[in-house]
Amino acid sequence: MKIAIISPGPFSVPPVVGTSVEHDIQMVAEQMEKEHEVTVYTRKCPQYPRSKKEGNLFYRRFAYSSPTRYLAKIIRHMKKHKPDIIMVENRPSYVLQIKEKIPQTPVVLNMHSMLFASPYHISPEKMNQVAEKVDALITNSGYLLSSYLEQFPKFKGKGHAVHLGIHPDPFEDAQEREKKIEKLKKKLRINEENQTILFVGRLMKEKGVHLILDVMPKLIKQYPNLKLVITGASRYGRNITTPYVRSIYRQAAKLRKNVVFTQFMPPHKIPYIYQLADIVVIPSLWQEPFGRVNLEAMASCKAIVASNRGGIPEVVKHEENGFVVSLKNHEEELYESICRLLESSELREEFGKKGLERVKEFTWVKTAEQYLEVYKNLVQQETGV
Secondary structure: OEEEEEOOOOOOOOOOOOOHHHHHHHHHHHHHOOOOEEEEEEEOOOOOOOEEEEOOEEEEEEOOOOHHHHHHHHHHHHHHHOOOEEEEEOOOHHHHHHHHHOOOOOEEEEEOOOHHHOOOOOOHHHHHHHHHHOOEEEEOOHHHHHHHHHHOHHHOOOEEEOOOOOOOHHHHHHOOOHHHHHHHHHHOOOOOOOEEEEEEOOOOHHHOHHHHHHHHHHHHHHOOOEEEEEEOOOEOOEOOOOHHHHHHHHHHHOOHHHEEEEEOOOHHHHHHHHOOOOEEEEOOOOOOOOOHHHHHHHHOOOEEEEEOOOOHHHOOOEOOOEEEEOOOOHHHHHHHHHHHHHHOHHHHHHHHHHHHHHHOOOOHHHHHHHHHHHHHHHHHHHHOO
16 A cells, blocks of 8 residues: 655654654654555655655655645645555645545545644634545544544544554663663752652643642642652743743742753653653643653653543543542642652552553554554545455
């Protein structure tokens, strides 16, 4: 089967600096190329050659001056290449032009959130046309699929919820690198007396890091040596100071030595950050489509406190590998859940072990297999074979 995957365009694949979408494209493509010919269309950048072949995986790179021009170049190439199936990643606006120019080829839309289906990016009228014309919709959680079916009923009968995967090896390997961990602890002034809470994510209100800062004064009274490590930036790979970033820095200033900001950390360093944590807290306020941080924490054998927003409960099981809280009264719910874990190393260990066992269910092999099943069914319908 000849598979074409169209990345959104603003960032390159494999990601140099990019979103999780570009990482997901790379991981799935590397699995599928073992048995199929896969072409990933992405933007050109100084770090990579314009075209590259790795086994059965082809990277075709085009300039991204605008979405329209970028897509037009890809369509011209696909007309010559003649893929059996086209996967559009996270850009529903691309679907209509592809269906117009290459009507005979099945098109799958893979959505990672509701953002690019919102009126800011595409009108409701056009989104309904996408739902009508596209051959299949893939989402990364059951929650997200339900949201699409509710808002755009014409997706009914076309939807598939497929969880994303993770490569646990870097996180397991990091646990054995004691010298690197000690060096990082020294840099962040974390010593043996400290118990550590970790937040990893973008510094934006929707991710809820300010909710942890709200409960820190009360936690510090109970646990004076407690440290909160905040890892992330307001933009992908860029430490831009936004009004929200300023507000959480003001909150943290009152807590002095109990809060540490690492700012942006490159992906290869993230597994070591998790080794600092006794507890990983994910207090998302928005309806998190999936929540990759949960998988990373589980792969690192860490206990989790997470909100019950969006697809998070599909990953974190309450009182099995973490606590899932509603945040209706976050100062009480977060405080009590964190305290329960700080009080019991046995409970943290139990949640960590169960999380590590559960994360084995989330593999890129499994994700790719489920994508391929959708593709094969569509191709068979098209060809009658």
